[in-house]
Amino acid sequence: MIPYSTQFIDEDDIKAVVEVLKSSHLTQGRSVESFEKAISEYVGIKNVVVFNSATSALFALYSSIGIGCDDEVITTPITFAATSNMFVALGAKPLWCDVKPDGNMDENSIEKLITPKTKAIVAVDFGGKPVEHKKIQNIAKKYNLLYIDDASHAFGSELDGQKVGSFADATIFSFHAIKPFTTGEGGCVVTDDNKLADKLRLFRSHGIIKQKLYKSDMIQMGYNFRMTEFQAALGLSQIKKVDSFIKKRNEIAIYYDERFKESKFFTTQKIGQNQKSSRHLYPINLAPSFSQKKEEIFKELQKKGLGVQVHYKPIYQNSFYIKKFGKMSLKSAEEFYKSEISIPCHQKMTLEDAKFVADIVLKVIA
Numbered sequence: 001m002i003p004y005s006t007q008f009i010d011e012d013d014i015k016a017v018v019e020v021l022k023s024s025h026l027t028q029g030r031s032v033e034s035f036e037k038a039i040s041e042y043v044g045i046k047n048v049v050v051f052n053s054a055t056s057a058l059f060a061l062y063s064s065i066g067i068g069c070d071d072e073v074i075t076t077p078i079t080f081a082a083t084s085n086m087f088v089a090l091g092a093k094p095l096w097c098d099v100k101p102d103g104n105m106d107e108n109s110i111e112k113l114i115t116p117k118t119k120a121i122v123a124v125d126f127g128g129k130p131v132e133h134k135k136i137q138n139i140a141k142k143y144n145l146l147y148i149d150d151a152s153h154a155f156g157s158e159l160d161g162q163k164v165g166s167f168a169d170a171t172i173f174s175f176h177a178i179k180p181f182t183t184g185e186g187g188c189v190v191t192d193d194n195k196l197a198d199k200l201r202l203f204r205s206h207g208i209i210k211q212k213l214y215k216s217d218m219i220q221m222g223y224n225f226r227m228t229e230f231q232a233a234l235g236l237s238q239i240k241k242v243d244s245f246i247k248k249r250n251e252i253a254i255y256y257d258e259r260f261k262e263s264k265f266f267t268t269q270k271i272g273q274n275q276k277s278s279r280h281l282y283p284i285n286l287a288p289s290f291s292q293k294k295e296e297i298f299k300e301l302q303k304k305g306l307g308v309q310v311h312y313k314p315i316y317q318n319s320f321y322i323k324k325f326g327k328m329s330l331k332s333a334e335e336f337y338k339s340e341i342s343i344p345c346h347q348k349m350t351l352e353d354a355k356f357v358a359d360i361v362l363k364v365i366a
Contacts, residue, residue, distance in 0.1 A: 002344040002353060003307035005178040005280065008245065016237040020230045031232035036188070038239050039173075043165040045190040047197035050232065051204055054152050054174035054187025056225035058086040061170055061189050063221075064199040065146055067092050071119040076105040077314035077333045079124040083150045084315050088324070092119070096316055098330040099126075102269050103283060103311075103340070106332070107132045110139050120146035125154035125164055127311070127342075128180070128278035129271055133159055133167035140169075148172070152187070155180050156246045158276035165190045175231075178346075180245055180278045181238040183231040245347040249279035252345045252354045256282060259358040265290055265365040266339075281311055282345035290365065291338045297365055298341060304360045309342045 020031060036048040051057040067073065069091035075084055077096045084094045095113045097105045103126035110121060121140050123131045133149070140147035149167060151157070152174035157164040165171040170193065175186035189200055199220070202209070207222030253271075260268050266284045271277050286294055301308045314333045315321055344357050 001302070001305050001307045002349070002357060003178075003346070004282075004309045004342045004344050005346045006348055007177045007182045008241075008347045010237075010241075013234055013237045016233045017230045020233040023229070025229055027226060027228050029229045031229040031236065032227055035227075035232040035235045035239075038236055039188060039190065042239060042242075043163050043190055045166055045171075046192045047194060048188055048190050049197055049200040049204065050186065050188040050227045050235075051225045052187075052227050052231075053185050053225075054150075054172055054176065055082040055086060056204070056223075057172050057187040057189050058082055058150065059089065060200050060203045060223075060225060061148065061172065062087045062090055062092075064196060064203055065120070065148075065170070067119055070117060072115060072117045073120050073122055074110055074113050074118060075122040076124050076126075077316050077330060078103050078105075078126060078312050078336055079150065079315065080152070080312060081315055081318065083122060083124060087120075087122075093117075093325065094315070094321075096314075096328065096330055096333070098332045099336055100332070101267070101285065101336070102129055103127060103336060104129060104131045107135045107139070110136065111143075114143050114145070118143070118145060120148055122148045122150055123168070124150045124152070125157055127269055127281035127283055128153045128157050129269055130154065130157050130159040130164050130275050130277070133164070137167055146170075152176075152179070153280040154278050156242055156276075156278045160274050169193065170196060175235060178280075180249070180280060181235070181242040183227065183235040183238070186227055186231050186235065246278050248347040248349070249345055250277070251351070252349050253277075253279045253282050255351060255354045256343075256345070256358060259362070260284070263362070265362075279345055281342045283311065283340050283342050284361070285336065285339040286341070286365070288335075288339070291335075294338065294341065300364045301341070301343075301360065304364060306344060306357060306360055308344075310337070310340055311342050313337055 039048040071092040149171040170191040175183040204225040207220040
């Protein structure tokens with residue numbers, strides 16, 4: 001079965017990890033610092049703080065910027081649950097912004113959601129396609145709100161030639177196994193705010209600072225959210241290849257775009273000329289007349305050897321959120337969920353694989 005996304009591990013990646021496993025430090029060594037520097041240079045941002053997962057990075061960031069009880073956060077429901085879970089865990093309330101046909105939050109729907117309790121806007125670059133960062137950035141500045149980008153899908157994506165990660169006050173990236181490049185599990189926060197970066201470094205390591213000799217002091221609340229040395233070593237090896245990985249993903253996506261452009265059965269995510277997508281996902285959206293057959297289509301695609309997936313059920317439809325915040329409905333988000341299927345698109349694929357996938361998708365839906 002061809003998965004919708006997967007990691008690509010070479011011998012040089014294995015060698016890098018083995019070298020660390022044979023070294024004196026499996027954690028709190030120099031590989032993490034080197035990995036942070038590599039990300040900083042790639043994204044073009046001053047501070048990078050890596051964590052053992054993007055979820056930990058989200059929690060650390062929300063905590064460090066002071067999101068808490070009675071605060072409200074505007075975000076998208078079309079994302080993985082962690083985007084909102086981590087601020088809800090701190091007592092904040094989500095204000096759900098509806099989405100556009102491409103799966104990204106509708107920047108024109110943000111202002112009407114703002115209240116005196118609103119603390120931040122949290123965007124998500126769905127599938128790797130950048131949101132309208134500059135417009136959202138201007139809204140945040142107008143209302144004195146924090147702007148956070150959960151760019152877990154979008155390492156290497158660009159808007160107007162500028163890397164995603166350099167627009168928001170702080171940005172989260174994920175290095176999960178199926179992302180554009182991987183450390184197995186892992187994530188980071190990037191920011192130009194030096195004070196925020198210092199808080200994040202303390203937060204990920206128990207809030208403790210080292211003093212003279214054996215002496216130390218815990219100066220704030222913290223946790224053990226540290227990335228291991230062997231994770232960082234894998235990341236250092238993988239980041240050297242991330243551009244080639246993204247290039248391959250885009251080659252597959254461009255082939256699909258050409259094959260599917262005349263389809264009356266579904267639409268695809270359109271990437272603008274001023275945008276570059278990491279192509280973490282290649283979503284197709286079934287026409288309304290086919291959406292009711294989605295489960296049947298999904299099963300048949302899997303039966304034919306395609307490891308398809310759906311991204312995502314609107315977060316507010318989950319039982320936890322219904323119990324905590326009550327029922328609600330957003331038309332576009334729900335239509336997106338009813339119609340979306342992610343088909344295989346990753347750096348391990350060949351154009352022959354892409355042809356196989358496209359042939360099956362067109363045949364099954366027809």
